[in-house]
Ligand SMILES: CC(C)[C@H](C(=O)O)[C@@H](O)C(=O)O
């Protein structure tokens with residue numbers, strides 16, 4: 001049977017509660033679909049690790065997990081003990097950059113049983129992907145401060161876009177659009193205001209589009225695009241965006257479908273030179289951590305994205321179906337969705353549905 | 355009687371149709387409230403002007419309008435003939451920067467008769483301000499391109515925050531929050547990802563907050579903040595944000611209240627060293643321009659913001675009331691809101707209500 005070696009990193013807060021449910025579902029998958037998983041658990045990339053070692057990860061972290069087929073990740077961050085920019089830049093953002101996970105893929109889908117804050121939308125109405133550039137752009141570490149502590153203080157940070165970086169994310173997004181039924185790509189820009197990097201982004205989109213005559217494409221400035229997400233979420237199929245714009249759109253999209261607590265993300269190196277990382281969109285949620293009430297669906301849906309990446313397409317589809325089956329039944333939902341179940345019981349229900 | 359000297363710039367597209375309705379309402383205000391207006395009309399800051407003169411504005415534009423008490427502005431941009439970054443950076447963004455209009459003030463309010471895309475929200479539920487920094491931050495003109503046209507191509511653009519620039523917008527926002535009933539300020543940040551400028555923004559917010567003990571404040575990363583705008587718009591009172599984040603939030607907010615076509619903006623120099631500029635949030639709308647169907651409410655609501663800035667508070671309140679009265683009556687609405695009226699008839703109705 002096909003063996004997949006998975007590095008498991010639960011991280012902080014509810015990450016430690018939802019990851020085991022993801023593993024439970026993967027074990028069910030293994031029984032039904034005949035693939036095998038070897039899970040190696042790691043305790044770094046967590047604030048507990050930081051408090052014990054003064055850094056988020058051991059120096060040899062790349063050697064420890066760089067040979068795995070994928071990383072199954074919970075959540076990182078515990079702002080009461082470690083500032084977010086320290087914990088995130090010392091772990092998640094390192095993984096994305098050092099393992100060249102240049103695609104951040106986030107489905108936005110209206111699911112049964114999940115109330116949407118938008119009026120009159122039904123499951124099936126909203127079903128698109130946000131494809132986010134995940135390594136460069138606005139998330140650069142270039143910049144600094146001059147005249148600190150004085151009235152003349154100035155702080156600068158550089159946005160950096162490279163031809164290689166922009167073209168490869170656009171190619172991934174156009175490829176995805178070309179495989180889908182609607183074949184429609186939307187580019188997020190702000191070339192009327194961010195007058196140097198964003199006109200360049202537009203230029204590359206136009207160049208790339210000429211290689212995909214079957215894909216219909218358009219672009220919107222990010223300000224009005226956020227408005228369209230709320231007013232016309234049915235317009236979208238594949239939305240491609242820079243690192244920051246993709247970050248915003250991939251929270252806003254799930255908010256519009258009511259699924260922010262259950263949405264998944266794939267941080268993908270499509271060439272498989274490095275392991276890709278799969279995680280729920282939600283964070284470590286200190287406010288509910290340790291109570292066994294967190295919704296495990298985001299973590300389990302992330303497992304489905306991981307299965308797809310590993311070539312286990314039938315298993316991936318079965319997991320998404322199992323999620324939909326469970327969400328459609330009020331007595332199988334967790335409390336955030338008005339149901340009676342805790343984290344573990346919900347995970348068991350989905351594993352059984354698989 | 356108090357005389358206000360107003361520079362009127364209609365600009366492009368539907369700007370030319372809605373500005374006259376704004377002036378009509380201001381004339382009604384003048385009759386009822388006894389203030390007087392001197393309107394000087396200018397044809398620059400439009401793409402027509404660009405096509406005739408090769409630049410968006412005459413060299414002496416500052417001398418022409420710098421002495422006025424305010425600028426009443428329609429909309430600029432006609433992308434079929436002039437690229438947006440040329441038309442906008444050559445006009446609106448010049449005004450904001452050269453006239454030091456460092457506050458962009460945008461009310462977000464659920465109005466009667468305007469359908470919100472959010473389920474179950476009623477007029478009164480949503481009523482807050484976005485206070486956007488309007489001169490620096492992500493909208494800098496520093497940056498460039500190296501190795502153009504090659505695989506090594508790199509494009510960079512600097513975000514620039516100054517102590518002076520950050521502190522003055524925060525002071526304006528805290529002052530506004532302190533005057534309001536809820537006394538609640540929310541700061542938009544992204545210090546977990548944009549790791550140099552945004553932690554600085556947070557630092558200054560914290561420092562400023564200590565001078566306003568009566569104001570309750572919190573902060574959210576921009577990604578989850580856009581989600582909260584959709585899911586909990588009733589949480590907000592005054593939201594302060596950098597140039598780019600404010601741009602996004604002030605389109606998203608009105609989208610959530612269904613008012614994106616009617617929302618106003620003030621580009622304000624609070625010290626009145628330079629004229630402030632008042633404009634609708636909507637653009638020149640090439641798709642409906644020239645048909646007499648544009649909704650003039652955004653322009654008229656901008657007139658109300660201008661009246662407030664000019665110290666005509668009773669008149670400002672009367673204009674907002676007149677707008678609400680008219681919007682509450684289905685037969686007085688424009689077509690975008692399901693009513694029968696064109697631009698001019700709607701303008702007349704509001705002028706009469708004043
Ligand atoms: C047209 C554009 C440059 C402008 C901006 O981004 O500031 C607009 O979106 C606005 O909000 O006034």
Ligand SMILES: CC(C)[C@H](C(=O)O)[C@@H](O)C(=O)O
Pocket residue numbers: 088247546547577
């Ligand atoms: C935690 C933060 C640094 C991160 C990001 O901005 O990329 C998160 O919001 C995400 O979307 O994965």
